[in-house]
Amino acid sequence: MPVKVLTGNHAVAEAVRLSRVKVIAAYPITPQTTIMEKLSEMADKGVLDARVLRVESEHSALAAAYAAASAGARAFTATSSHGLLYMHEVVWWAAGSRIPLVMAVVTRAIGPPWNIHVDHQDIMDQRDTGWIIGIAQENQEVLDMTIQAFRISEDPRVYLPVMIGLDGFILSHTSAPVDIPSQDEVDAWLPPRRQPYVITPESKIVMGNISDDDEHFMMRYSMHVAMNEAKRVIKEVDESYGKTFGRSYGGLLECYKCEDADYAILLAGSWAGDAKTAVEMLRSEGYKVGVIRIRFIRPWPREELLEIASRLKGIIVFDRAVSMGSTGILLGEVSSTLYSTKISIRGTIAGLTGVDVGPEAFYTQAKEFIEKVEQQGHVYEPLHWLLPPRYRRRGKPGKIERAEVVM
Amino acid sequence: MQQPIIEEPRTYFKAPLSTPQPGSAGVTGAWRVKKPVVDPDKCTGCQICWLYCPEDTIIILDTGKVTVEYEYCKGCGICAEVCPFNAIKMVDEGGA
Incomplete structure (x- = not known):
């Protein structure tokens, strides 16, 4: 070979x-x-x-x-x-x-x-x-x-x-x-x-x-x-x-370091590699985090996700596609799958149109989410936009105050 | 080319397949507003209407002249339009 x-x-x-x-x-x-x-x-x-x-x-x-x-x-x-x-x-x-x-x-x-x-x-x-x-x-x-x-x-x-x-x-x-x-x-x-x-x-x-x-x-x-x-x-x-x-990927989804995890980052595609790096960063600080990488959008891994989620406190979903006027696509799927559970969920729309999202962004976003869940007990935030860096404001993520025309 | 294996599906399976046969799309004759009526005296048996009919509802008789299969004729009027001898007239369906 x-x-x-x-x-x-x-x-x-x-x-x-x-x-x-x-x-x-x-x-x-x-x-x-x-x-x-x-x-x-x-x-x-x-x-x-x-x-x-x-x-x-x-x-x-x-x-x-x-x-x-x-x-x-x-x-x-x-x-x-x-x-x-x-x-x-x-x-x-x-x-x-x-x-x-x-x-x-x-x-x-x-x-x-x-x-x-x-x-x-x-x-x-x-x-x-x-x-x-x-x-x-x-x-x-x-x-x-x-x-x-x-x-x-x-x-x-x-x-x-x-x-x-x-x-x-x-x-x-x-x-x-x-x-x-x-x-x-x-x-x-x-x-x-x-x-x-x-x-x-x-x-x-x-x-x-x-x-x-x-x-x-x-x-x-x-x-x-x-x-x-x-x-x-x-x-x-x-x-x-x-x-x-000699290569097996886990079927409909791959679960990376989920065994002892309390939280998971859920996403699909190549940026799962960056999320895995972020997991190492978070784990070095004692946060028990894993990555749920969706390998198949259809058929949707409903049963697997329910089983994994039963052991988790929260999932932060990263969507690289959005249904304008609703939420990210994966967030919608995850929310409907986990409706009957008490798990905390945040949907983050990021990396649209090629905007790079590296390990640091996953690290920061996941950490913020985990700390919020730990403080509040339960969080459901379906629509959170991680804007491109130059549009982010300190302390006010996702807030744009005026209309802009970019030429 | 190596032929594929045709294997029966092993789950509940329904595909949009049909075999051509008269009326496979239902009794389309019920769609008509006007019906074509052939005047056998004017019909020369040129069969141009048979060639043009999109629904294959022009029937060629033993004489070579034509008639219409009204069960499936949709009444589009193409036969009357193409007839070089004005042998087909479109007549209002029932009611009036």
Whole structure:
């Protein structure tokens, strides 16, 4: 198993190659990434036996990948930010037709104004589409999660497409050592492609024709059943992958130093690494803190979270996506999951639009929250904004007194 | 290309699949406001209406002339529009 220094994008490409994907579709311009560049190069050199389709838009890119998947090919596409939003209609169609498919999403801020840096607004926008949605922390996990995604998606208990999120630039364009499994190992671990039906010119199947409303309702219900089943499948796949490749991540969520923790920082994505550093800082001062890193937004790890929360006094949630007019996305999920508990919760919106949040910020925010809970006994603060440093005022976090136009 | 394995789903599963057959979208004839009526004396059997009908509800008779399948004809009027011999008239449905 060679260890190579790879960007997150190239880690995705290696995983796609090892998964023996047959059809890849992409719109080859911004916001496309070097995922497609690498895959095209692999196909050109003959290391990857796949058709690479260049289409005229992201809407068509997903439509082409999804059509190839319906016809029986293991298919893949990748996109980012505005490309993902342009796909949004087909995102629903792919899930609703129950065709296994994998897509990588380099998570980036949405305009206006144009912005190429990380946040989770784009991928959270797909939350309710019926796709299984994973978010990785680092490049090794990006590779592992992508290979696993094919097995999860093609499991007959699931038959739903899977989206893998990797943070823009922080993972996508940053190099790190990645252990690349051999083709033989992946061939032995990843079963041949399975799917519920195949559409060919001879199959005489119509997908998506107008239907009875009751039947349509039951299709939604069946997707929900499959999502629930996917919780078990994701755990099984993670364990099985761990046995074969020596890396296991904990299934739907990763719990870092939760065993003896009284408090936890909850978040998803690459900044979990910074939160873990903050945990070391806090622990050196005697605060028993852990990190709950959400690996899968869908299906949502409700049961796991309830179990962990039963041992905690408080959770501070960091959201890199906000539902304007409500709260952060994760905070909403966490609040509804933990409604029946007495746990303290704070929702902090931070790191939007690529604004950097380092270990010191996690340290300060978590410490402030812990001390407040210790003093007051119970705290529920769903909406706390951690503004960019130059907008923060000493003693008055989150308060802006006048309207501003930034030119 | 290696063929995929088609395996039955192992949970409650309902996908939006259908096989083409008459009336798979319901009795669409009930949608009509006007109905096309073919004048067999004017009809030459050119079958252009059959070619244009979006719902496949023009029926070709043994004589080569046409009639309409009213159970599913939506009454769009394309057949009357394209008929080069004015052999199809759109007539108000019932009521009046």
